[in-house]
Amino acid sequence: MSVIAYVETWEGKFKKTSFETAAYAAHVAREMATDAVAVVINATDDPSQLGNYGISKVYSASDAGDFNNYTWANTIVAAAKESDANGIVISGTFGGKMIAGVTAVAFDGALVSNISEKPSSVSPMVVRRSAFSSKGFVDYEVKSDRFILSIIPNGIGVPQPESNAAEVVSIDAVTGDSPSVEVKEVDRVKGQIPLPEAELVVSAGRGLKDPGNWNLIEDLADALGASTACSKPVSDMGWRPHSEHVGQTGIAINPNLYIAIGISGAIQHLAGVSASNKIVVINSDPEAPFFKAADYGIVGDAFEVVPKLTEAVKTLKANQ
Amino acid sequence: MKVLVCISHVPDTTAKINFTSDHKEFDKNGVSFVINPYDEFGLTRAVWLQEKHGASVTVVNVGTAETEPTLRKALAIGANDAIRINAEPTDGFFVAKQIAHIVKENGYDIVIAGRESIDYNGSQVPGMLAAMLKWPFVNACVGLEVQDEKAEVIREIDGGKEKSVVSLPAVIAGQKGLVEEKDLKIPNMRGIMQARTKPLNVVEPVDSDVKTAAVHYEKPAPKGDCKMIDAENVAELVDLLHNEAKVI
Ligand SMILES: Cc1cc2nc3c(=O)[nH]c(=O)nc-3n(C[C@H](O)[C@H](O)[C@H](O)COP(=O)(O)OP(=O)(O)OC[C@H]3O[C@@H](n4cnc5c(N)ncnc54)[C@H](O)[C@@H]3O)c2cc1C
Numbered sequence A: 001m002s003v004i005a006y007v008e009t010w011e012g013k014f015k016k017t018s019f020e021t022a023a024y025a026a027h028v029a030r031e032m033a034t035d036a037v038a039v040v041i042n043a044t045d046d047p048s049q050l051g052n053y054g055i056s057k058v059y060s061a062s063d064a065g066d067f068n069n070y071t072w073a074n075t076i077v078a079a080a081k082e083s084d085a086n087g088i089v090i091s092g093t094f095g096g097k098m099i100a101g102v103t104a105v106a107f108d109g110a111l112v113s114n115i116s117e118k119p120s121s122v123s124p125m126v127v128r129r130s131a132f133s134s135k136g137f138v139d140y141e142v143k144s145d146r147f148i149l150s151i152i153p154n155g156i157g158v159p160q161p162e163s164n165a166a167e168v169v170s171i172d173a174v175t176g177d178s179p180s181v182e183v184k185e186v187d188r189v190k191g192q193i194p195l196p197e198a199e200l201v202v203s204a205g206r207g208l209k210d211p212g213n214w215n216l217i218e219d220l221a222d223a224l225g226a227s228t229a230c231s232k233p234v235s236d237m238g239w240r241p242h243s244e245h246v247g248q249t250g251i252a253i254n255p256n257l258y259i260a261i262g263i264s265g266a267i268q269h270l271a272g273v274s275a276s277n278k279i280v281v282i283n284s285d286p287e288a289p290f291f292k293a294a295d296y297g298i299v300g301d302a303f304e305v306v307p308k309l310t311e312a313v314k315t316l317k318a319n320q
Numbered sequence B: 001m002k003v004l005v006c007i008s009h010v011p012d013t014t015a016k017i018n019f020t021s022d023h024k025e026f027d028k029n030g031v032s033f034v035i036n037p038y039d040e041f042g043l044t045r046a047v048w049l050q051e052k053h054g055a056s057v058t059v060v061n062v063g064t065a066e067t068e069p070t071l072r073k074a075l076a077i078g079a080n081d082a083i084r085i086n087a088e089p090t091d092g093f094f095v096a097k098q099i100a101h102i103v104k105e106n107g108y109d110i111v112i113a114g115r116e117s118i119d120y121n122g123s124q125v126p127g128m129l130a131a132m133l134k135w136p137f138v139n140a141c142v143g144l145e146v147q148d149e150k151a152e153v154i155r156e157i158d159g160g161k162e163k164s165v166v167s168l169p170a171v172i173a174g175q176k177g178l179v180e181e182k183d184l185k186i187p188n189m190r191g192i193m194q195a196r197t198k199p200l201n202v203v204e205p206v207d208s209d210v211k212t213a214a215v216h217y218e219k220p221a222p223k224g225d226c227k228m229i230d231a232e233n234v235a236e237l238v239d240l241l242h243n244e245a246k247v248i
């Protein structure tokens, strides 16, 4: 028996969500009194470092070619069989969501997705997931011998690393049975941490009045080392790219800090951000509904408050 | 060309969500239901394929009789016919299995679903459906052009976009970008009248094993009070974020 983590890499490298997935699998394995192993595909970073997060053995396939969800899923399931796993843990990133369903069918296991906490029981497996766009939680019980747990990226966090090296075993990617997908072009935004992984997010809405005013937002984000986001009308009007749109119909995020500037706090917006650890709202209208969902609030004009805030952050950073 | 659009019947985006007092169920009282917003983009994209390429568009839902108004709305938007698989949609696997059966029976060139249902946010059905059919799968699709036996697609990836070509038949899980918001079709009077007489076929589900069960529902803990800081004193906010919240 074992629990296997599919540990994603981006352009070969591990990120925070990679370690989060490894650590989650290690936790589940400990609870089940079994081993945690991992599978990595096309990793250039050294897989043995997953030992720091409780993984004893890593199956590494390095010849998988362009991303193909079937190749990935079949390789994960092959590694799961090899290690006699009864559970697979993956991260609910865009990449994870491409493979979760296919992996579940190939593994013939029960898939629980959007998981926000560690299991409350492992026998039977009962695990809490977020639902109704963060307006509720549902505990699921797994009714099958095998399970696939897909965790919310950045939701559960990464424990302090230990210093253990995992054994690394090379395996072949399973390319045979995959319907053809010909990748033409990959276009990755440079320089900014993808939103679902960002710890700190500065977001702005229609209150900013004009796309030309976004330098205010970018300056604050730069000072904090934060990623930028926006409300739906802002992306609808083309002021900001669609990939920055957060909310019920955009991306759901759960950063450590979410700063909302000139955003009213409509229920559909809150649906995508209310899982954030701390929320700061800056709005000129004291009645803006967002204040009800905030931890800290400033009633004021963004054009005056934000530059001052940026300066204050710079002062803090300079003294650190 | 035959297009199947999967329609999930979900609480309106403004709905307040409540659970029954025993925490065993989602309380539907007073909640109005709509076509899942992600599926609306797919439906409009499918109707364009109908208008430009003469495709036939079928909509499918796994649900009880209460979802029929949602399917009628999809017919009013322009689908040719509808199928309701008469069962409570208990989990993603169950739904995928039911739709896979319909696809195998009727044969389609493309299945368009949504990236996720806004009720259970599972992002499960389309990928499982593709796997059951062994068809290519494109998640978070923001661009779709169909040509002959192929589709050129753009999908969101972590921190960017990827353009690729997949062979048809395929399963597409879409969102805004398949069409733009302003282009979403809304039912007009003529559409609503026609929808009344379009076929809505009810079929019984096939057997499926139970993989998961929802056992307990709970609302998030209420937020504490918001601490207000004077606009003239932003340094205090930075101090609180650093020393109290410890987030910067
Ligand atoms: C089906 C559906 C899905 C939706 N999905 C989403 C979604 O995913 N994400 C999303 O964001 N929205 C979504 N919406 C839209 C949502 O209902 C709101 O319309 C939207 O969030 C409002 O955006 P906003 O707060 O930027 O703009 P507004 O509501 O116009 O608010 C602007 C705010 O800026 C403040 N302001 C103005 N001037 C200043 C100033 N100088 N300084 C400080 N503050 C100022 C105002 O007081 C106001 O509160 C959806 C709607 C529907 C119907």
Ligand SMILES: Nc1ncnc2c1ncn2[C@@H]1O[C@H](COP(=O)(O)O)[C@@H](O)[C@H]1O
Pocket: B005, B006, B007, B008, B009, B036, B038, B039, B060, B061, B062, B063, B089, B092, B095, B112, B113, B114, B115, B116, B117, B118, B120, B121, B122, B123, B124, B125, B126
């Ligand atoms: N009960 C259902 N009937 C028909 N299609 C569904 C149903 N549930 C989900 N889908 C489709 O699958 C997509 C993703 O849903 P989910 O996997 O539940 O997040 C939805 O956008 C729909 O297109």
